[in-house]
Amino acid sequence: xxxxxxxxxxxxxxxxxxxxxxxxxxxxxxxxxxxxxxxxxxxxxxxxxxxxxxxxxxxxxxxxxxxxxxxxxxxxxxxxxxxxxxxxxxxxxxxxxxxxxxxxxxxxxxxxxxxxxxxxxxxxxxxxxxxxxxxxxxxxxxxxxxxxxxxxxxxxxxxxxxxxxxxxxxxxxxxxxxxxxxxxxxxxxxxxxxxxxxxxxxxxxxxxxxxxxxxxxxxxxxxxxxxxxxxxxxxxxxxxxxxxxxxxxxxxxxxxxxxxxxxxxxxxxxxxxxxxxxxxxxxxxxxxxxxxxxxxxxxxxxxxxxxxxxxxxxxxxxxxxxxxxxxxxxxxxxxxxxxxxxxxxxxxxxxxxxxxxx
Amino acid sequence: xxxxxxxxxxxxxxxxxxxxxxxxxxxxxxxxxxxxxxxxxxxxxxxxxxxxxxxxxxxxxxxxxxxxxxxxxxxxxxxxxxxxxxxxxxxxxxxxxxxxxxxxxxxxxxxxxxxxxxxxxxxxxxxxxxxxxxxxxxxxxxxxxxxxxxxxxxxxxxxxxxxxxxxxxxxxxxxxxxxxxxxxxxxxxxxxxxxxxxxxxxxxxxxxxxxxxxxxxxxxxxxxxxxxxxxxxxxxxxxxxxxxxxxxxxxxxxxxxxxxxxxxxxxxxxxxxxxxxxxxxxxxxxxxxxxxxxxxxxxxxxxxxxxxxxxxxxxxxxxxxxxxxxxxxxxxxxxxxxxxxxxxxxxxxxxxxxxxxxxxxxx
Numbered sequence: 001x002x003x004x005x006x007x008x009x010x011x012x013x014x015x016x017x018x019x020x021x022x023x024x025x026x027x028x029x030x031x032x033x034x035x036x037x038x039x040x041x042x043x044x045x046x047x048x049x050x051x052x053x054x055x056x057x058x059x060x061x062x063x064x065x066x067x068x069x070x071x072x073x074x075x076x077x078x079x080x081x082x083x084x085x086x087x088x089x090x091x092x093x094x095x096x097x098x099x100x101x102x103x104x105x106x107x108x109x110x111x112x113x114x115x116x117x118x119x120x121x122x123x124x125x126x127x128x129x130x131x132x133x134x135x136x137x138x139x140x141x142x143x144x145x146x147x148x149x150x151x152x153x154x155x156x157x158x159x160x161x162x163x164x165x166x167x168x169x170x171x172x173x174x175x176x177x178x179x180x181x182x183x184x185x186x187x188x189x190x191x192x193x194x195x196x197x198x199x200x201x202x203x204x205x206x207x208x209x210x211x212x213x214x215x216x217x218x219x220x221x222x223x224x225x226x227x228x229x230x231x232x233x234x235x236x237x238x239x240x241x242x243x244x245x246x247x248x249x250x251x252x253x254x255x256x257x258x259x260x261x262x263x264x265x266x267x268x269x270x271x272x273x274x275x276x277x278x279x280x281x282x283x284x285x286x287x288x289x290x291x292x293x294x295x296x297x298x299x300x301x302x303x304x305x306x307x308x309x310x311x312x313x314x315x316x317x318x319x320x321x322x323x324x325x326x327x328x329x330x331x332x333x334x335x336x337x338x339x340x341x342x343x344x345x346x347x348x349x350x351x352x353x354x355x356x357x358x
Numbered sequence: 359x360x361x362x363x364x365x366x367x368x369x370x371x372x373x374x375x376x377x378x379x380x381x382x383x384x385x386x387x388x389x390x391x392x393x394x395x396x397x398x399x400x401x402x403x404x405x406x407x408x409x410x411x412x413x414x415x416x417x418x419x420x421x422x423x424x425x426x427x428x429x430x431x432x433x434x435x436x437x438x439x440x441x442x443x444x445x446x447x448x449x450x451x452x453x454x455x456x457x458x459x460x461x462x463x464x465x466x467x468x469x470x471x472x473x474x475x476x477x478x479x480x481x482x483x484x485x486x487x488x489x490x491x492x493x494x495x496x497x498x499x500x501x502x503x504x505x506x507x508x509x510x511x512x513x514x515x516x517x518x519x520x521x522x523x524x525x526x527x528x529x530x531x532x533x534x535x536x537x538x539x540x541x542x543x544x545x546x547x548x549x550x551x552x553x554x555x556x557x558x559x560x561x562x563x564x565x566x567x568x569x570x571x572x573x574x575x576x577x578x579x580x581x582x583x584x585x586x587x588x589x590x591x592x593x594x595x596x597x598x599x600x601x602x603x604x605x606x607x608x609x610x611x612x613x614x615x616x617x618x619x620x621x622x623x624x625x626x627x628x629x630x631x632x633x634x635x636x637x638x639x640x641x642x643x644x645x646x647x648x649x650x651x652x653x654x655x656x657x658x659x660x661x662x663x664x665x666x667x668x669x670x671x672x673x674x675x676x677x678x679x680x681x682x683x684x685x686x687x688x689x690x691x692x693x694x695x696x697x698x699x700x701x702x703x704x705x706x707x708x709x710x711x712x713x714x715x716x717x718x719x720x721x
Binding site: 030036064066067068070072073074076077080081082084085095096099107119158159160161164189343345356 | 629633
């Protein structure tokens with residue numbers, strides 16, 4: 001009896017190690033996620049990217065992910081765990097992983113890291129992000145057309161440049177339609193907290209907003225807008241099923257092509273540390289179908305999308321007037337330069353609010 | 359015939375010893391079934407959980423790093439709980455300690471401040487944590503306010519205060535508006551014990567705290583007072599022990615330890631002040647304190663064990679592709695069995711037959 005038990009244990013362990021041996025030939029690719037893979041927003045889209053990667057290159061790679069990794073003292077350990085487990089290419093998919101990723105990258109010079117939305121790089125650490133402000137500009141046009149009260153509600157996550165540039169792009173676009181457009185901004189101080197996001201949406205609607213836009217990750221705000229008969233934009237992901245009569249469009253993060261490209265480079269031995277900042281033209285994100293709007297608004301949105309994609313329309317075309325009424329220095333010739341957008345730390349004129357910490 | 363839970367005449371020391379083992383055994387059986395249902399090899403999964411993290415220096419260090427704040431806070435809490443003072447707000451005291459200590463780090467940033475910086479941060483953090491804990495203690499003693507509620511509510515105050523500082527006055531000017539201070543200077547950073555690892559001086563401080571608590575409770579009059587006031591308040595009154603004074607004392611000590619743990623975490627593994635520095639250490643430490651039976655050595659073991667389930671859970675996610683939710687279920691089941699088995703120390707099962715009903719009361 002005892003002997004058979006020991007034999008069974010040995011057999012199981014042996015089977016396990018054989019399994020591990022055959023997997024060792026494949027390139028191991030790791031992912032660190034901020035939310036649960038079922039957040040239906042930011043992390044969900046990264047998971048879709050990973051699944052697209054597996055579908056394309058599944059016979060040559062093995063992927064692993066850790067979800068709900070907080071942007072605190074545990075992040076460094078989680079990233080290092082992936083590096084130690086033999087992952088040769090590791091994607092860390094939130095801004096707050098920047099310093100932990102850099103620390104681990106220094107410790108593991110032979111492992112390649114890819115950090116989403118950050119600005120610190122190393123010889124073995126790339127960054128990647130998307131020009132979501134382009135999509136925000138299109139949303140601003142639609143919002144100004146569709147709002148009856150002339151008040152937009154905006155749920156911010158953190159007042160970092162990515163979010164601030166989104167707010168500015170929205171307002172600059174809206175002002176071209178309605179110069180008196182107003183925006184109410186609530187900072188949720190979280191990326192993912194559905195009850196908090198829902199409360200923010202309710203408060204904005206109570207303050208007269210009839211179009212809700214968000215830079216947080218869950219569909220909670222969409223659901224509130226749908227309940228109250230208001231309009232809203234989705235975030236990161238297709239959220240139409242949470243507001244079939246409410247969603248105007250949504251910025252869809254499409255990470256799959258980028259992940260496939262980077263893993264192919266790794267497999268071919270041509271991976272280099274790079275800074276990728278792609279827009280509509282390079283398909284780093286896409287716009288969900290334009291719904292719940294009249295045909296002329298839809299056409300306007302499609303035209304704007306085409307113009308931005310073709311490089312004919314720039315959301316931050318000079319002159320950009322700051323909140324203080326002064327013109328912002330135009331470092332990029334005809335529009336603000338990438339550095340000014342990536343480090344954006346001011347509101348444009350017409351936003352009747354104060355940037356936190358300013 | 360029915361099965362009833364009946365109070366024992368006196369606590370069973372045998373069960374007290376074996377109950378954690380029974381709990382672990384039951385957890386292993388339950389999880390094996392769950393792993394099998396998920397189509398994972400239960401032996402490999404349990405290996406990834408319990409054994410693999412103990413087999414290399416890296417994981418052992420990580421376990422110690424994770425256990426350090428838990429053990430330090432739990433030791434302080436155990437003193438409170440032994441004296442019947444219910445400090446639920448260690449999380450807030452942890453945060454206030456982190457803030458107070460960071461103040462020195464932020465103000466000396468970029469200057470040529472000497473080696474006094476880190477010790478000063480430790481002292482200030484401990485004092486701030488103690489003062490913060492004294493608020494509910496004094497409200498309790500002077501006005502009879504429930505310390506459970508006041509200490510808990512002060513957690514949110516501390517949280518928002520920290521939030522305000524890193525978004526406003528202390529924000530890193532080069533940090534692109536992200537709510538965080540700049541990285542602390544080397545003199546304001548807790549030294550690492552092993553080159554290239556993450557094990558830091560805090561782990562040694564935690565061990566000293568455990569030893570000090572063991573001496574305090576086992577060898578001193580004060581420790582005796584704490585235990586008597588909690589276990590037999592009437593006897594303590596006859597003995598002339600002042601319960602109110604002990605509430606103040608134990609709250610201050612536990613606040614100081616939580617505050618010290620806070621600055622060690624911030625100046626150690628994190629390296630700067632930011633929101634979310636604590637994944638609920640102050641609350642998890644309550645579990646650690648009770649899991650360790652309010653005994654210093656027990657708390658050390660419980661803290662290390664809980665840390666093992668975190669690290670093991672992560673390794674199981676990587677090695678076995680077991681979802682995070684399952685590792686959470688694992689922790690939950692384990693705690694459930696530990697608490698359930700503990701009830702057998704004071705209670706026992708009895709079969710009761712209706713025709714000769716026994717209504718004997720508890721002893």
